[in-house]
Amino acid sequence: MRTRGAILLASIITGLALGYTVTNIGFGDYAELNRMFxxxxxxxxxxFAGAVVILVCAFALLRVRRTPGRIHAGVIPGAVLFGTGWAISGGCPAIPIIQVASGYLPALITIVGVIVGIRLCRWANARYFHLDRGSCGL
Structure with a gap:
């Protein structure tokens, strides 16, 4: 049985490795992301496409199966909003953390934007949409 400490240590090591890799690839650099978009x-x-291919192969080897179902009503508008925010700010929710750790402090504005966006989504969902609880992320 794993202890919480071992899981925490493994999570920290994995997170540091991911952050190091993502930073060295260039995903933490706003100019690089702008050139991509x-x-x-x-x-x-x-x-990015290579990472997706690796995951598809890993899922195939592990025989991970998911039955396709109905697309959630918020997927398309959420994807458009997410992509627009990523293009404007230069980062998905994880990238600004890497940018701040690399010394790029304007990414703090993006982090605040992510938090405010999640709160607004939860408020709008509770008041107007009444979708499932996981539809607003975090």
């Missing part, structure tokens, strides 16, 4: 440099896009 404007298709000026395909290196980042190909790195």
């Amino acid at each position: 404007t298709f000026q440099d395909l290196r980042m896009l190909l790195s």
